[in-house]
Amino acid sequence: MEFFMLIVLLPLCASVIMMPYLTRKTISFGISIPEEAFQEEEITGVRKRYIKWTGLTSILLILGMMLLVKDVTDADTGRIIALSMLPLLFFIVAFWVYLKAHHKMKALKESKAWHAQQRQYATAHLTSAAERKAVYSNAWFVIPALVAMLSFVLTFLNYNQMPNPLPMKYDFAGNVTVWEEKTYKIVYLLPIIQVYMIALFVFINSMIDRAKQQIDPAHRKRSLKQQQSFRAYWSLFLLITCVLIVGLFFFLQLTYLIEVPSTLITIVPIGISTVIIIGAIVLSLITGQGGSRLRVPDSDQGIGVQRDDDRYWKLGLFYINRHDPALFLEKRMGVGWTVNLGRPTVWIVLAIILGSSLALSLWTMW
Amino acid sequence: MFLNIDLNSDVAIYTQMKQQIIEGIARKELAPGAPLPSVRSLASDLGINLHTVNKAYQQLKQEGFILIHRQKGVVVHPEGVTPADSVYKELLHEQLRPLMAEAICRQMTEDDIQQLVRLTYNTIHSAGEE
Numbered sequence: 001m002e003f004f005m006l007i008v009l010l011p012l013c014a015s016v017i018m019m020p021y022l023t024r025k026t027i028s029f030g031i032s033i034p035e036e037a038f039q040e041e042e043i044t045g046v047r048k049r050y051i052k053w054t055g056l057t058s059i060l061l062i063l064g065m066m067l068l069v070k071d072v073t074d075a076d077t078g079r080i081i082a083l084s085m086l087p088l089l090f091f092i093v094a095f096w097v098y099l100k101a102h103h104k105m106k107a108l109k110e111s112k113a114w115h116a117q118q119r120q121y122a123t124a125h126l127t128s129a130a131e132r133k134a135v136y137s138n139a140w141f142v143i144p145a146l147v148a149m150l151s152f153v154l155t156f157l158n159y160n161q162m163p164n165p166l167p168m169k170y171d172f173a174g175n176v177t178v179w180e181e182k183t184y185k186i187v188y189l190l191p192i193i194q195v196y197m198i199a200l201f202v203f204i205n206s207m208i209d210r211a212k213q214q215i216d217p218a219h220r221k222r223s224l225k226q227q228q229s230f231r232a233y234w235s236l237f238l239l240i241t242c243v244l245i246v247g248l249f250f251f252l253q254l255t256y257l258i259e260v261p262s263t264l265i266t267i268v269p270i271g272i273s274t275v276i277i278i279g280a281i282v283l284s285l286i287t288g289q290g291g292s293r294l295r296v297p298d299s300d301q302g303i304g305v306q307r308d309d310d311r312y313w314k315l316g317l318f319y320i321n322r323h324d325p326a327l328f329l330e331k332r333m334g335v336g337w338t339v340n341l342g343r344p345t346v347w348i349v350l351a352i353i354l355g356s357s358l359a360l361s362l363w364t365m366w
Numbered sequence: 367m368f369l370n371i372d373l374n375s376d377v378a379i380y381t382q383m384k385q386q387i388i389e390g391i392a393r394k395e396l397a398p399g400a401p402l403p404s405v406r407s408l409a410s411d412l413g414i415n416l417h418t419v420n421k422a423y424q425q426l427k428q429e430g431f432i433l434i435h436r437q438k439g440v441v442v443h444p445e446g447v448t449p450a451d452s453v454y455k456e457l458l459h460e461q462l463r464p465l466m467a468e469a470i471c472r473q474m475t476e477d478d479i480q481q482l483v484r485l486t487y488n489t490i491h492s493a494g495e496e
Binding site (some may be wrong): 119120121122123124125126127128129130131132210212213214215217220303304307309321323324325326327 | 367368370371374396401404406408412414416
């Protein structure tokens with residue numbers, strides 16, 4: 001258990017500490033700067049302070065978690081609550097450290113007037129939708145869909161043979177802690193979750209495809225290539241993650257049908273979630289935001305800098321711009337995508353996602 | 367080809383878009399029949415109003431530079447742009463007048479102007495052969 005804990009905590013902390021180096025060089029703690037300024041002394045100072053404090057917090061988190069998890073049993077309710085609260089506390093502190101850095105950068109930017117010296121551009125690449133497409137086709141999601149179908153078929157054929165009551169939750173030793181009476185709703189819960197997951201991943205994959213293509217006017221060809229590879233990498237990661245998650249639920253459904261060693265029932269979910277978390281963190285380190293860490297030769301005369309749109313980024317985290325038709329775009333801080341909260345379409349999309357996941361969690365209670 | 371909208375410029379955004387697409391066709395960077403992004407996709411990449419992109423596309427369509435299909439989307443006119451006729455030459459003549467007038471006011475000779483015209487023509491024309 002301690003080993004699994006370390007394996008997840010170390011990369012997680014590393015990704016928080018490394019954050020300023022994962023984002024684009026033109027964005028520093030949610031504030032846009034010219035790329036040359038990235039190495040200026042005051043800015044490296046802000047980064048160093050952020051790394052120092054997040055590093056210190058990380059050490060405290062890992063030590064605390066290690067002490068708490070040692071010889072923990074299911075009876076230690078206090079300890080288990082502490083184990084789940086500590087990471088939350090870590091993220092709150094890390095967020096506060098980020099905000100300090102964000103405000104420091106804001107003040108620095110006001111005193112520097114970098115953008116006043118350079119022309120601001122919005123750059124786009126003129127190609128068809130087909131050529132712009134970098135993500136894997138949604139057709140690939142047929143693979144997890146077949147697994148989900150198999151789940152349904154097996155459940156349908158073997159309903160009578162399933163044990164009653166059904167084991168629902170296990171502790172770390174592999175003993176059943178929660179039993180539920182066998183009903184159709186309970187039995188079909190896992191296959192339904194599989195279908196929901198596939199739908200969600202297909203949606204995210206389409207979102208990545210449609211997201212704003214951000215091209216840096218100072219390095220047009222390079223940033224175009226980088227962000228195309230970036231989309232391709234993460235689209236593939238989504239596909240693999242989807243197969244793993246659907247496979248995990250398929251495995252759990254299988255435990256109702258055939259005798260599976262109880263240790264496996266504990267190890268497989270932990271193992272799969274570990275692989276996904278580590279995969280996401282390693283991939284973030286490889287690609288960086290928008291592919292900024294991918295090595296691509298630069299063969300372009302720069303024409304200027306990207307537009308200064310800081311005022312639309314609240315706290316450097318939330319993008320609210322009514323005048324931008326883009327629904328999805330790259331995050332400012334971290335690796336991945338976010339939404340434009342200034343668009344009503346986005347509110348509807350968010351409501352559908354929240355509503356459907358809520359409906360799913362209430363499924364067995366109706 | 368890249369479309370670069372200068373946000374500090376006095377030239378309207380839709381005009382910049384038009385001019386750059388026309389120059390792209392002149393430089394042969396945009397071949398006849400080459401697909402262009404949809405209005406929505408281009409507007410969101412640039413972070414500008416849909417109507418602005420639509421206006422540029424509609425004017426390019428009217429002037430015969432692009433075609434807008436319902437299914438196939440936007441393409442550079444596959445048969446190439448209509449060659450200059452007397453109407454177009456008349457229009458060009460009109461458009462040159464104020465430019466010449468200003469240059470004359472600023473004491474440029476006919477030779478100076480000729481040289482500049484040749485230079486501009488060659489910059490655009492030879493860029494396509496690089």
